[in-house]
Amino acid sequence: MGVLLGGALTEGPGWQWAFYINLPVGLLLLVALPALVPARAPQAARLDVPGALLVTGGTAALIYGLVKAGDAGWADASTLLPLAGAVVAYTAFAAVERASRAPLMDLRILTRRPVVAGVFLMLIATALLIACFFLGSVYLQHIRSYSPLKTGLVFLPVAVATGVGAHLGSRLVGRIGSRPMAVVSMAMxxxxxxxxxxxxxxxxxYAGLLPGLVIASFGLGAVFVTATTTALAMVAHREAGLASGVVNTFHEVGGSIGVAVVSTVAASGFERGSVSGFNDAFTVCAVAAAGSAAVALALVPRGKPQATGIPHAH
Structure with missing residues (x-):
C-alpha cells in the first residue's frame, strides 16, 4: 500500500503529505493501544532515562548524518558533525549502561552470535531493498519520465514479491535452517x-527493470524473516525482546545507509539525466548482496531455529 499511496500523495497534494499522513495514524494508535493492549507488568522496573535519551539521540544523529551524506557528500560538515555526535552518544550510552543498576540494554546481547547474525542480515537486506526502491523510483521518474503514481503502480509487484518471499521464508527457515536460508536468499x-x-x-x-526487482525483493523478503527468526529463536526467551529491539534498530539504520551509499554513487547520473550512474549504483548493490551471501555462510549459526512463542515478524 505504501508505494501506491506514496505515489498518489506525491502526484496529488505533494510529497510532504507522505509525512503528514503518519500523524493521524500515530494518533489513532495512541488512542487504541490502551484499549486493546493489556497493561501487564509482572515486575516493577525502573526506566533508564539517561540510557534511553542517549541511544535515541545517537541513533537519530546517525540516521540524520547518513541521510545528509547522500545529499551534501561525506566530507561536508552537515554529515560529519551528526556522525561524530552519534559516536559520542553511543560511547556515553555504553558507559552509562555498564554503570546502571537497571540498564536499558544488557550490552552482552551484542556478543550473542545469533543476534549479530540477525543484525547483519537485517542491516544488509534493508539497505539493499530501500536502495533498490530508491534507485528504481528515481530512474523511472527522471530517466523514463514516469509520474509518481505510475511509478507506485510499477512497484506493486515488487512489494507483493517481498511479502511472498517473507511468507515462504517463514515456512522454510525452520525446516532447512537459518544458514542455508540466508545464503540462498541473499544469492537470489x-x-x-x-x-x-x-x-x-x-x-x-517491464522486461528490463521489473523482473530483476521482483526477484531481488523476493529474496530479501526471505532474508528479513531469517534475520528476525535467527536473532529471536536462537537466544534465551528472556533476551528475545531485547534482541528484537536491537535488530529492528538496525533495520532503520540499514535503510539510511542504503540510500546514502547509492545516492552518492549515482549522483552523476541524477545530475546529467544519464543512466550510467544508476548502473554503477546497482553494481554496488549486486556486489554487496553477493558478498553478504558469503559472509552469511560463515556468520549465521548452524541449526534450525525453534519457535519461541514470539512472532518472527518484520
Missing part, C-alpha cells in the same frame, strides 16, 4: 540485481 537477491546493472534509457521497463 544478487541474481536479481545483476540485470539492473545494464539498464538503458530506452526499452521496456
Amino acid at each position: 537477491a544478487a541474481a536479481g540485481i545483476i540485470p539492473l546493472t545494464r539498464l538503458s534509457e530506452t526499452g521496456s521497463v
Whole structure:
C-alpha cells in the first residue's frame, strides 16, 4: 500500500503529505493501544532515562548524518558533525549502561552470535531493498519520465514479491535452517540485481527493470524473516525482546545507509539525466548482496531455529 499511496500523495497534494499522513495514524494508535493492549507488568522496573535519551539521540544523529551524506557528500560538515555526535552518544550510552543498576540494554546481547547474525542480515537486506526502491523510483521518474503514481503502480509487484518471499521464508527457515536460508536468499537477491546493472534509457521497463526487482525483493523478503527468526529463536526467551529491539534498530539504520551509499554513487547520473550512474549504483548493490551471501555462510549459526512463542515478524 505504501508505494501506491506514496505515489498518489506525491502526484496529488505533494510529497510532504507522505509525512503528514503518519500523524493521524500515530494518533489513532495512541488512542487504541490502551484499549486493546493489556497493561501487564509482572515486575516493577525502573526506566533508564539517561540510557534511553542517549541511544535515541545517537541513533537519530546517525540516521540524520547518513541521510545528509547522500545529499551534501561525506566530507561536508552537515554529515560529519551528526556522525561524530552519534559516536559520542553511543560511547556515553555504553558507559552509562555498564554503570546502571537497571540498564536499558544488557550490552552482552551484542556478543550473542545469533543476534549479530540477525543484525547483519537485517542491516544488509534493508539497505539493499530501500536502495533498490530508491534507485528504481528515481530512474523511472527522471530517466523514463514516469509520474509518481505510475511509478507506485510499477512497484506493486515488487512489494507483493517481498511479502511472498517473507511468507515462504517463514515456512522454510525452520525446516532447512537459518544458514542455508540466508545464503540462498541473499544469492537470489544478487541474481536479481545483476540485470539492473545494464539498464538503458530506452526499452521496456517491464522486461528490463521489473523482473530483476521482483526477484531481488523476493529474496530479501526471505532474508528479513531469517534475520528476525535467527536473532529471536536462537537466544534465551528472556533476551528475545531485547534482541528484537536491537535488530529492528538496525533495520532503520540499514535503510539510511542504503540510500546514502547509492545516492552518492549515482549522483552523476541524477545530475546529467544519464543512466550510467544508476548502473554503477546497482553494481554496488549486486556486489554487496553477493558478498553478504558469503559472509552469511560463515556468520549465521548452524541449526534450525525453534519457535519461541514470539512472532518472527518484520
